[in-house]
Amino acid sequence: MDQLIEIWQTVGTDQRNMDRKYKPEDIIPQVVKLEKNQKKVMLFKTYGSTSILFVVLIIFLSQFSLVLNSLLGIGLISASILGSIILLNRLRFKISDEERSMSTHRLVEVLETKIKTERKIFILYLPIMLLFIILGINLMYFEFLAELETGTRIFYHLLLTISMVIAFLFGLFIRIKRFRKRFLPLLERLQKFRNAVKQ
Secondary structure, rough: OOHHHHHHOOOOOOOOOOOOOOOOOHHHHHHHHHHHHHHHHHHHHHHHHHHHHHHHHHHHHHHHOOOOHHHHHHHHHHHHHHHHHHHHHHHHOOOOOOOOOHHHHHHHHHHHHHHHHHHHHHHHHHHOOOOOOOOHHHHHHHOOOOOOOHHHHHHHHHHHHHHHHHHHHHHHHHHHHHHHHHHHHHHHHHHHHHHHHHH
16 A cells, blocks of 8 residues: 555646645555455355355256256356356456556556446446346256246246346345445546646
């Protein structure tokens, strides 16, 4: 943290001509704290997602036939969960050693981009993951429900799909709430800092 503060304090007098509310000593600890928090969140999500995938695999091997649709379904689910874990860890809000040595103005731009990327995760990437998981689950149950009447099968497929959408929307609501609480205040301060430097 001290290294980041020193970097921010190397800017010229004109760039430091801003409201005391947005001085580097206040912003940088907030960045470091957010980075540590995101690391803990991602560890929890990684272990949680891996555990869910493990349970799904156990259920699949014990309850479902190894036919094409079921295999495609479990493959899509597994690929979606593992892909999400990898993607979220790669895009997690963090500051590299190279970024720590950047100029003040460039560092602010990088931080703004990282926060906007965090928002893009649940706006774009997670809905795509949801679509693949819904497709995978319905493929898994296609053969499992094959002996039921058509109307009953449609009902169960709709029930599975709606349940997944509701669970996703609930998770999305929590994620948006956390984003607004943790990321938006920092984004606003960075933007005001950058605007003050330009003046």
